[in-house]
Amino acid sequence: MKTLLKANNIRTYFEVRGGFFQKVQNHVKAVDDVSIEVGTGEIVSIVGESGCGKSTLGLSLMGLQPMNGGEIYFDNHKLDFKNKSAIKSMRRDFQIIFQDPYASLNPRLTIFELLAEPLLLHNICNKDNAKEHVRELLLKVDLQPEMMERFPHSFSGGQRQRIAIARALGIKPKLIICDEIVSALDVSVQAQILELLLKLKKEMNLSLLFISHDLAVVRAISDRVYVMYLGKVVEHANSETLFKGVKHPYTEALLNSIPTLDRSIKPSILEGEVPSPINRPKGCNFSTRCPYVVSKCKDEEPKLESVNSEERHITSCHYPGKFNS
Numbered sequence: 001m002k003t004l005l006k007a008n009n010i011r012t013y014f015e016v017r018g019g020f021f022q023k024v025q026n027h028v029k030a031v032d033d034v035s036i037e038v039g040t041g042e043i044v045s046i047v048g049e050s051g052c053g054k055s056t057l058g059l060s061l062m063g064l065q066p067m068n069g070g071e072i073y074f075d076n077h078k079l080d081f082k083n084k085s086a087i088k089s090m091r092r093d094f095q096i097i098f099q100d101p102y103a104s105l106n107p108r109l110t111i112f113e114l115l116a117e118p119l120l121l122h123n124i125c126n127k128d129n130a131k132e133h134v135r136e137l138l139l140k141v142d143l144q145p146e147m148m149e150r151f152p153h154s155f156s157g158g159q160r161q162r163i164a165i166a167r168a169l170g171i172k173p174k175l176i177i178c179d180e181i182v183s184a185l186d187v188s189v190q191a192q193i194l195e196l197l198l199k200l201k202k203e204m205n206l207s208l209l210f211i212s213h214d215l216a217v218v219r220a221i222s223d224r225v226y227v228m229y230l231g232k233v234v235e236h237a238n239s240e241t242l243f244k245g246v247k248h249p250y251t252e253a254l255l256n257s258i259p260t261l262d263r264s265i266k267p268s269i270l271e272g273e274v275p276s277p278i279n280r281p282k283g284c285n286f287s288t289r290c291p292y293v294v295s296k297c298k299d300e301e302p303k304l305e306s307v308n309s310e311e312r313h314i315t316s317c318h319y320p321g322k323f324n325s
Contacts, residue, residue, distance in 0.1 A: 001039040004175055004207050005061070005094075010034045010070035012053075012060045016278060028277045030056040032231040034070075038175060038207050045210040045218040045239075047254065048228035051274055054211045055099075057228075058177045061209070062096050063087060075174070092122055095168040099180035101160035105152040111138075112148035115167055122171050137166040141196060158189035162196065169200065175207040182217060194221055216258045219243055227251045230285040231277060233304060237313035247307050247320035249290050284318070292319070 012031040015024045030053045038044045046054045059065035061072060063081035072079045074094060081087055098104040105114055115137055116130040125133045135145040141162040152160060161181055168176050178197070182190040198221060201208060212218050218225055218239075225242050227235040227250065235248040246252045253270040272289040275281050281288050287297040296318050304316040 001042065003037050004040045004042075004075060005036075005038040005209070006073040007037075007061060008035050008071045008073075010036075010057060010060055010072070011068045012056050012065055013068045026278050029231050029280075030277065031060060031067075034228070034231075034233055036209075036226055036233070038209055039223075040174070040207055041201070041205045042223045043201065043208045043210055043221055044224045044226070045212060045222040046226045046228060047212055047215055047218045049213055049254075049274060051277075052228040053231040053277075054213075054228050055179050058096065058179050058209065058211050062094065062177060064096075092171045093174040094177075095171070095173040095175070096177040096179060097161075097164050097168050097181050100184060101157050101164060101181075102152075102184075104164050105160055107152050110149055110151055111163055114152075114163065115148070115170055118167060119170050124171055133170070137170055140169065140200070141166045156189075157185050158192065161185065161193055165193075165196065165200070169204070172204070173206070175209065177209045177211065179211045180213070183213065190217065197221070215254045227254070230274060230280065232285065232316070234286065234317070235313075235315040236304075237308075237311060241308070241311045241313050245321065247313065247315040248286075248317045249292055250286050253289075284316075292322075294318075 010031050011029070011033055013027040013029050016026040016028060017023060018025045034057055036044070036046070046057065048054050056065055060067050063079070074090060079087070079090060112131065112134050115134045119125045119130060119133055120127070131148070134148050138145050138147060143159065143162055143166070152163070155163065182193050185193065194217065197208065200206060210218065210221065222239040224238045225236065226233050227248065229250050235242070235246065235251045242251070243255070246255060253268070256268040257270060270289060275285065275288055283299050283301055284290070284297045287293045290297065300318070302316045302318045304314055306314050307320045
């Protein structure tokens with residue numbers, strides 16, 4: 001499989017200022033030395049609790065959040081976000097859909113104006129045939145063409161997210177970053193949106209980078225999964241391998257928190273709060289919440305290493321998988 005997106009050692013920090021002169025006193029390491037890959041026609045998910053850095057990573061990959069370090073390659077070309085003409089060209093192949101369907105659409109514009117704007121900007125159509133292109137986009141996401149004359153306020157959350165998907169699809173991208181795009185929707189609507197994404201991915205050979213906190217959703221659609229905690233990747237494997245045998249206790253905790261229809265199985269809640277990204281614990285970042293912690297975990301930070309080279313399963317745990325053996 002051809003690698004479409006490759007990000008190496010991405011670091012995105014936020015300055016913490018204080019004092020009378022507002023000097024930089026520390027940094028929040030939202031994304032700390034993260035490397036990921038997405039192949040052509042592949043769905044790769046990034047999963048973790050709120051605040052783990054997954055959305056910041058998505059924004060960094062798009063150039064919407066300045067990075068402090070790292071390299072990004074798209075289709076074998078290194079991205080330089082300071083080169084505006086090159087980035088404009090890249091935008092045709094690289095799109096993002098945001099979490100809140102109510103905030104991501106300009107309420108002053110009609111659906112036609114929202115969908116036609118990127119098409120005209122990238123010279124995909126002209127003013128004479130723009131309506132035909134918008135009509136095709138609406139049908140592609142299972143909406144009626146006559147809806148193009150309406151404003152966003154007249155649509156439900158699920159319909160708005162379909163419109164956002166149509167807007168991203170309009171310029172025929174190779175990769176779409178989906179940032180928690182179903183988290184604000186009802187469960188039944190979530191399933192419809194996921195089915196739509198899978199259908200479009202197959203029809204258009206799309207690659208998707210799917211960001212979510214919900215492992216149940218991730219399990220349903222992903223080819224590969226990256227698990228993030230406190231700005232770092234703690235486990236990575238293909239979906240089947242990961243859910244068959246997790247190797248990091250944080251991933252295990254996320255799995256155990258998924259509700260089931262079996263009333264005899266109660267989902268467990270991971271206790272404790274995520275440590276401050278400004279004042280991280282010594283040793284393993286998860287040591288303050290891990291039920292299997294030993295003294296080595298508190299003193300020495302584990303490296304992200306392979307536990308199964310054939311299945312490309314990697315994790316950062318001193319005792320990978322031994323907690324569930």
